[in-house]
Amino acid sequence: MxxxxxxxxxxxxxxxxxxxxxxxxxxxxxxxxxxxxxxxxxxxxxxxxxxxxxxxxxxxxxxxxxxxxxxxxxxxxxxxxxxxxxxxxxxxxxxxxxxxxxxxxxxxxxxxxxxxxxxxxxxxxxxxxxxxxxxxxxxxxxxxxxxxxxxxxxxxxxxxxxxxxxxxxxxxxxxxxxxxxTRDTPGFILNYFLVPWHNDVINMIDQGVAEPADIDLAVKTALGYPLGPLELLDMVGMDTQLLLCEALHGVTNEPRAACPPLVKRMIGAGRLGRKSGRGFHRYDNNKIFGA
Ligand SMILES: NC(=O)c1ccc[n+]([C@@H]2O[C@H](COP(=O)([O-])OP(=O)(O)OC[C@H]3O[C@@H](n4cnc5c(N)ncnc54)[C@H](O)[C@@H]3O)[C@@H](O)[C@H]2O)c1
CATH class of the missing domain: 3.40.50.720 (NAD(P)-binding Rossmann-like Domain)
Known part of the structure; x- marks a missing residue:
């Protein structure tokens, strides 16, 4: 075939x-x-x-x-x-x-x-x-x-x-x-639930609930994920997260899909994630060396 x-x-x-x-x-x-x-x-x-x-x-x-x-x-x-x-x-x-x-x-x-x-x-x-x-x-x-x-x-x-x-x-x-x-719809399967979930985590950081490294460690240790949500977001990039939020929120109107203010502030500060050397974590030669 x-x-x-x-x-x-x-x-x-x-x-x-x-x-x-x-x-x-x-x-x-x-x-x-x-x-x-x-x-x-x-x-x-x-x-x-x-x-x-x-x-x-x-x-x-x-x-x-x-x-x-x-x-x-x-x-x-x-x-x-x-x-x-x-x-x-x-x-x-x-x-x-x-x-x-x-x-x-x-x-x-x-x-x-x-x-x-x-x-x-x-x-x-x-x-x-x-x-x-x-x-x-x-x-x-x-x-x-x-x-x-x-x-x-x-x-x-x-x-x-x-x-x-x-x-x-x-x-x-x-x-x-x-x-x-999957149907031709923004978010397809994975991003339909990943985007709102990531936004929850970003809002947790903005509210000072916990540090990125601690959230990543908690999720990896307790839920068995290979990457923490903030490690993954740093790979995705804040610019891409903004586009994902706009597309998903535009179609679903789901409040949890709306782009968190912190994402826009990070874009303004040039903290896009791995590609700019700093997002929720800092990167040296593409490896995490500290939050
Ligand atoms: N980053 C993610 O997490 C992710 C995940 C799944 C899907 N996607 C999708 O994959 C696509 C690419 O995303 P990315 O993050 O790899 O982008 P990127 O910005 O890393 O790379 C885009 C590349 O396209 C090239 N380019 C731009 N305009 C061009 C043109 N007219 N002709 C030829 N090359 C051109 C650029 O030079 C660049 O190398 C997007 O549609 C995005 O939605 C991204």
């Missing part, structure tokens, strides 16, 4: 880099396109470092990291995605930007190529509407960090064909991921 051989990834930020690692590791030729050559170079370095660590941890055989990196091709020229059977977009959360990219892709890719968006908040149907191939379009929402998390939330748009959804599902399994089906 899965006929995909070559995968395109558009955008090599937090999510795109992880998705590209997943695709190359699963044996697909992987072409990563980004406007920013510096980001592509960084993505290549991050992928190589992650795969080297995987060898050291015994998750990959000796030399397998180099074989996977040989599948990993980066480009600033979108026309190099022409031979991709499946293209996953992971650029900024902006409908106009996504439409522009999909229009360009529609011109260069073959008719059988399926397009997917990793959007967290924008309607799949709306993005698909400006893609020129709404019937061959699907939502594929990977979890952060994509190279370590198995879940992919798969959502069909209103015009996605059954054949496309079946092919996308088979492709997701061929990537070694675990797909689940």
């Amino acid at each position: 899965n006929h995909t051989q070559t995968v395109g990834v558009v955008g090599c930020g937090t999510m795109g880099t992880g998705i590209a690692i997943v695709a190359a590791r699963a044996g697909f030729k992987t072409r990563i396109y980004d406007l920013n050559a510096g980001n592509l170079e960084l993505a290549r370095k991050q992928a190589a470092a992650f795969l080297k660590k995987s060898v050291e941890r015994g998750k990959l055989a000796e030399g397998e990291d180099a074989q996977i990196m040989a599948q990993f091709m980066t480009t600033t020229d979108i026309s190099e995605l022409a031979d991709c059977d499946f293209v996953i977009e992971a650029v900024f959360e902006d409908l106009k930007v996504k439409h522009t990219i999909f229009k360009q892709l529609n011109d260069v890719c073959a008719d059988h190529t399926i397009f997917a968006s990793n959007t967290s908040t924008i309607s799949i149907t709306e993005i698909a509407g400006g893609s020129g191939r709404a019937d061959r379009f699907v939502g594929m929402h990977f979890c952060l960090p994509a190279q370590m998390m198995k879940l992919v939330e798969m959502s069909p748009g209103m015009n996605t064909s059954e054949e496309t959804f079946a092919r996308a599902w088979a492709f997701s399994e061929a990537l070694g991921q675990r797909p689940v089906c």
